[in-house]
Amino acid sequence: ARIGDVQLLRLLYLLSIADSRATGPNMLTAWKANLMRQLFQRVEEHLTGSPSQVDEETIVSAAGGAIGPQRVSSFLATVPASYADRFSSEEIVRHLQITSPSxxxxxxxxxxxxxxxxxxxxxxxxxxxxxxxxxxxxxxxxxxxxxxxxxxxxxxxxxxxxxxxxxxxxxxxxxxxxxxxxxxxxxxxxxxxxxxxxxxxxxxxxxxxxxxxxxxxxxxxxxxxxxxxxxxxxxxxxxxxxxxxxxxxxxxxxxxxxxxxxxxxxxxxxxxxxxxxxxxxxxxxxxxxxxxxxxxxxxxxxx
Structure with missing residues (x-):
């Protein structure tokens, strides 16, 4: 089935959550709920044409000023091009922290x-x-x-x-x-x-x-x-x-x-x-x- 608009997507998301909770008290763990939320957010971004961007500015902001833009830029130059699409800004900050120094x-x-x-x-x-x-x-x-x-x-x-x-x-x-x-x-x-x-x-x-x-x-x-x-x-x-x-x-x-x-x-x-x-x-x-x-x-x- 195709999901044509955001409203239908949101209804399906809420229905899935309700169905999982109704199935049993242990069916919807925090981990599973997060996976469903991530899937919903990605499809919503695709439908609205406004995907979230993880760039140097958002990473520096997530670090709370503890990591400068030059360090972020140098690090991003050493990882695959798809890296920023696979990790959140918070995860990238953890990567920067744990690899400094190498x-x-x-x-x-x-x-x-x-x-x-x-x-x-x-x-x-x-x-x-x-x-x-x-x-x-x-x-x-x-x-x-x-x-x-x-x-x-x-x-x-x-x-x-x-x-x-x-x-x-x-x-x-x-x-x-x-x-x-x-x-x-x-x-x-x-x-x-x-x-x-x-x-x-x-x-x-x-x-x-x-x-x-x-x-x-x-x-x-x-x-x-x-x-x-x-x-x-x-x-x-x-x-x-x-x-x-x-x-x-x-x-x-x-x-x-x-x-x-x-x-x-x-x-x-x-x-x-x-x-x-x-x-x-x-x-x-x-x-x-x-x-x-x-x-x-x-x-x-x-x-």
Whole structure:
């Protein structure tokens, strides 16, 4: 069905909210309500032709004068062109704060806030092979569910990962004490795999399988993974990429009910080149093999 005007859109939005609340007291969580509100706002902007703009001025304003325009301009010059469309001005301010000064090699910085009933987590570190694998694996090993993630690597080599996370079993924000333990393990490179496998064995694995598609987008090769969500899925996909010699330039990770939707903009690790058609086919095949198995992935080396 087509939504022809803003009035109909608003009626549908209110009806959706009312229907969710009527279904059950726990159906409309703060996180789900926020997703619905974001969708409503984006469609409304499209219909009215007045999309909100995140520019240097709004970022400086959001920082309350703590960050100057030159610093904002220099930072924006190091990120993909679509960056400002993917993050709010408040999130960009957090990125500026956590990367000033730039992280040292092997340093893993993090900042967490409770937001709409979940934890908003920003992680910053010098990008290196396997970093996201360790982050995703450690989160999963400690029973943390990733509801949403947006990942970006700056031209200066800093990986910026922005997550919305919650406790996998009971929901709700993640306690600061647990986050302290998680990032202690990441800084000390404590092995997470045995703990992760225990969680897989304890809570079981949902039916494996899914869909993997690919296409080109400018200077990157894009892979989209749609699969039944399960313990350690993001870890497994990222491990395939790392072991295949591929880096993530940009990513959007989403959880919708029992489904995970991961969109990954990929480049060759080291050179930053776009993947050849042959290389892209190999990577896609490896991801398909990974999500088709019920256990963890140990992908082969890059050809």
């Amino acid at each position: 992280p040292r090699p092997s340093e893993v910085r993090w900042n967490a806030q409770t937001l709409r009933g979940v934890t908003s987590l920003v992680v910053a570190a010098i990008d290196e092979a396997g970093l996201l694998v360790r982050v995703a694996g450690t989160l999963a090993a400690y029973g943390i569910e990733v509801l949403d993630a947006r990942l970006v690597t700056t031209d200066t080599g800093v990986g910026l990962d922005t997550f919305h996370i919650q406790n996998a079993l009971k929901g709700g924000p993640v306690a600061d004490a647990k986050l302290q333990t998680i990032f202690h393990d990441l800084r000390t490179r404590t092995d997470y795999r045995s703990r992760l496998e225990e969680r897989r064995a304890t809570y079981g694995l949902k039916t494996p399988g899914g869909q993997v598609t690919s296409y080109r987008d400018g200077r990157a090769s894009v892979v989209e993974v749609r699969a039944v969500d399960r313990v350690g899925l993001l870890h497994d996909v990222c491990e395939v990429l790392t072991n295949s010699g591929v880096s993530i330039h940009l990513a959007r990770i989403r959880s919708r009910g029992d489904m995970a939707i991961d969109t990954l903009w990929l480049r060759e690790a080291g050179s930053g080149a776009v993947l050849s058609d042959e290389r892209l086919e190999i990577v896609v095949a490896r991801i398909r093999a990974s999500i088709g198995r019920s256990g963890s992935t140990q992908a082969g080396e890059s050809p």
